[in-house]
Amino acid sequence: MAAMLMTSSRRHPPLNFMKKPCWKVGILSILSVMLVMLYISSKNLTLVQHPIMVKMVERMSKIQESLGIQSNYSALEPSYPVPFERRYNESGCYKRKPVVAIAPWQRVQYGGRWNGLKLPVLVMAGGGNLGNIMSNYASIYAIGRAYNVTVRINKGMHQQLMSIFPNMTINALLNSTKGIQKLAFLRHYVYGNVEAAAAGLLGPHIFSVHGCPVEVQLFHAYSCEIRKEFTFSPDFQEKVKEFWLAKRDFVGDAVRVGFHIRRGDYIRYARKRGRKLPNETYYENAMNFYKERFNNVVFVIASNDREYINKTFENHTDVIFVPGTNREEDMAILASCDHSIMTVGTFSFWTAYLAGGYVVYPGDFYIPNYPVQKERFERAHMDYFVPISQKPL
Structure with a gap:
């Protein structure tokens, strides 16, 4: 019981701002306001992909972690190797939370819908060989779960994967998507503009995600679900x-x-x-x-x-x-x-x-x-x- 209590406290650190440096809280607030203003006011998504914007998001994440707001969820096990059963909860899923770039209190909710789908909608374009496409799918799946946002995959990607893994739950986007806005995958740990879109910071739009994301820090938190998604035919x-x-x-x-x-x-x-x-x-x-x-x-x-x-x-x-x-x-x-x-x-x-x-x-x-x-x-x-x-x- 004592071990369980210790584990719980490590996974969910208390938020005590009174003991945290005030200057960090101030910088975090300023960065948050700047990001929201830039995201909402900008119709040109190249701004979001600018290195300065990416660095700003990364800096926010580091400050959040130092304040205890956004924990990295350090390893539960003291050393390697340890028994497998200690890694999993009662459902057989890995005991971990996703390492996200944008905290819940920074996100924006919208009431709009497109063809019955709650906006924003993120559509994974997919590309590459089998391993790459599976990484695309797992990453967009985790984005949907971590941010509670609508996600879809394109028709070609859906057909290719469904023939191998018929248990997949993400549907293809079959409707016309005029005015769809492209988001290029940025090769950073912080999955900058895609997480920003998922968090509602880019507005209630339909976004097409390109590149080859392998966001293990996100989808590993849903390892049990991912393995079910990738059940062979x-x-x-x-x-x-x-x-x-x-x-x-x-x-x-x-x-x-x-x-x-x-x-x-x-x-x-x-x-x-x-x-x-x-x-x-x-x-x-x-x-x-x-x-x-x-x-x-x-x-x-x-x-x-x-x-x-x-x-x-x-x-x-x-x-x-x-x-x-x-x-x-x-x-x-x-x-x-x-x-x-x-x-x-x-x-x-x-x-x-x-x-x-x-x-x-x-x-x-x-x-x-x-x-x-x-x-x-x-x-x-x-x-x-x-x-x-x-x-x-």
């Missing part, structure tokens, strides 16, 4: 059963660790930014992490470079490969594993995220503003994501 579930049935003699009762290795176009992507992809040393370190913790482990490997993984793991007796028929089936199989090893890319991230369990990732792989790397996971308090070095341990 019966066809893919049947293929997963067939895969494990064919491998039952080899796998037995072993702990299954999904392992996705992204290569192909990512080799050039990393090189252009002065980085190298996770190497064989990282693979060994990551696999040893699980071998040291479990007596019997099988690694289930998928990649977009089949020749590479066949050669790299040809002498490993504890490895099996996914069929590689299509990416959706590969993801479904990896998501059915007990734990995961990821490398880079959103596809790799989602195979691990859907699987649950512990996730090992390259902790020293860094590209500024890259959406799936150590600083993002730490900001979202994803404490079951374990960074492993690419250097010999």
